[in-house]
Amino acid sequence: MSDTVSVETVASAIDALRDQVPLVQSLTNIVSANFLTNVLLAAGASNAHIDNVHEAGGFAAVAGGVLVNLGTPDDGTAEAFLISAEAARTAGTPWVLDPVGVGGLPWRSGIAVDLLRFHPSAIRGNASEIIALAGLGGDTRGVDSASDSADAVPAALSLLTHADAVSASGPVDYIVGRDGGGDVRGIRVSGGSALLPRVTSTGCSLGGLVAAYLAVTPTALDGLVAAHTHVAVASEIAEENASGPGSFAVAYLDALYTVNADTIRSRARIESFDLPAGVQN
Amino acid sequence: MSDTVSVETVASAIDALRDQVPLVQSLTNIVSANFLTNVLLAAGASNAHIDNVHEAGGFAAVAGGVLVNLGTPDDGTAEAFLISAEAARTAGTPWVLDPVGVGGLPWRSGIAVDLLRFHPSAIRGNASEIIALAGLGGDTRGVDSASDSADAVPAALSLLTHADAVSASGPVDYIVGRDGGGDVRGIRVSGGSALLPRVTSTGCSLGGLVAAYLAVTPTALDGLVAAHTHVAVASEIAEENASGPGSFAVAYLDALYTVNADTIRSRARIESFDLPAGVQN
């Protein structure tokens, strides 16, 4: 059963997205750049991929939201990540950190730690990335591996010292963050499709969609829940029309486009979950 | 009603494209590189993405046409843009400038001005980019914003001091350039689809298709009209087979492939339009 308040929050957010068509600045990788932009356009937002050191900062100051994705960094884009994050922080532009590959890859792990200084509005990753990032951040709840995104909840909570809200993607997505009243809440989004991990950049493009929703929602928690729900519902619909990962990807873009507030109301599966004892509210 | 002469020009051009399979050198961005190549292959051309400083110039001298697209420049590719443009100019290879993001982004705006020195055969952009580029070029007709690609016609005309032909994309595309007799003409191409702007890189790949057509048409004006018409007709057909932007993109590639001279004759909507008084012929 869905949490009625959260479903209406998402329904309002998707209406706001279509009304405002927020412009995202993405600094993402060469694998996902095309698909991520198509996801944003299909969902109802707009995207500019500005990742050179000369323009990254200026654009972050005027964009609706910024995505920094660590997928395929080089020295130049890594510098642009820091420039954009700092400019976004200074200008009050919401920004998202997607710590792709953090943990196993030492160079980008250092970049991720540097980026935490600029306080991302939201962090989105898979369970093992969230756990690894929490460990790198000097926190102690990180463990070496995760069988389930639920296992990333303690790490996600510990990252709330660095970010307003954090999500760990998986068959079920776990999201934690402060609500409008300043209380930490945990929200679980179900749905999705087993074909999602068979199409590359579905995770990275979710990060981009989070940046878009952050531009139109009052809290980072709301933005994360809205983006994860939009994706979960669209991918569920897409699977009904797919014969494999190729046709799934096509149907997914179509569904991101056709899903609206009513689809959210009839299909979203959003639930609060209890936080571990001792979480500071 | 279509201009019969222009429709036959396009019909001949599409036949020439399939006969000659011109090889385009593209220097384009990481968002559009894949889709642009698929557009060229589907339409009947060939593409090599050569954007490193070591090989860009040598290849521009032997390619059938060159596309320089400012979508996601870095210091290395920006240098390669200039090398390719100069080599194309020297070798007589037709080349296209797509001034993505020019105007709002100062660094690439400077690159665009530098590129104008090498006299692009054609410039293709959206209305606001064409207007911004005209302003940067030291011309005075630029304005700050455009509600309609028709508003870009004065700017496009002013850019004819730098290029042989210029187009401004929009719901209706406006194209200006010198015809075979040296007279400036204005041509409007209608058609297209409201789903085109919902798929990323449809504009950038049109720029690539212009480079391909330049290799097989007698004037840059003809090349622009042919590429815009091929895209307008194909996207109109694609929309008939689409449920959203995902299926539209697939149907669009199929339609670029199946459109032929007869499809052009039955579907193209090409019209001359009157140029403002005082245009020098």
Place this chain on the structure above:
Amino acid sequence: MSDTVSVETVASAIDALRDQVPLVQSLTNIVSANFLTNVLLAAGASNAHIDNVHEAGGFAAVAGGVLVNLGTPDDGTAEAFLISAEAARTAGTPWVLDPVGVGGLPWRSGIAVDLLRFHPSAIRGNASEIIALAGLGGDTRGVDSASDSADAVPAALSLLTHADAVSASGPVDYIVGRDGGGDVRGIRVSGGSALLPRVTSTGCSLGGLVAAYLAVTPTALDGLVAAHTHVAVASEIAEENASGPGSFAVAYLDALYTVNADTIRSRARIESFDLPAGVQN
């Protein structure tokens, strides 16, 4: 008629691929990065695009297989190619060289020669690239052009001083390499589709699939035959469901996903071919 032994080798290899889900490290170009990853995910493998100089070597030591593709190199990625190839060689990770554009483009041709020092497990290219690479490698059988991939067999054989197995893609694919007993064999894989060359990155992604199969097959020859056969069968099925290159690409990803050992048994067309007299066994 198919060579029964080879068909069963491929059937076993596809089962092993789905069981082991090998992780490929790809260093590939900005045109193919997305499609290549989707091909690997659809086929049953996994991919990480790690091409920066800081992480390329460390990852090559732990990956299941490495692809080095020369499609769009710059100074940074070219250095990463050498680092990965050396690390793969040292760690015993199988690696694939895809010499895109070698021959006509001098800078990358030099990179390719440097890479041969690290003894690729397999080389995959089109006929003209294989012939050009053999010429660059100091071998004498290279010729300037090839009308048919069969013409690349002498060049492919000469490259066996640098690699364990070599394939030349074309309407029919020609593969040479040492079998488990150390004897040089020639194997021809038929099938495929005339639409394959109308979709970009089908060749590059085949190179990635070779890297995946190398992780699960006893010899590089087996890995090449398995990857080429998987692609030939999937593209044949895809063509039956395609109206053009757009729908072909979608159906191709679906077919890579659905093809299994039984599909291989019923559809694969694999034959031994006689090697030229004088080939050392």
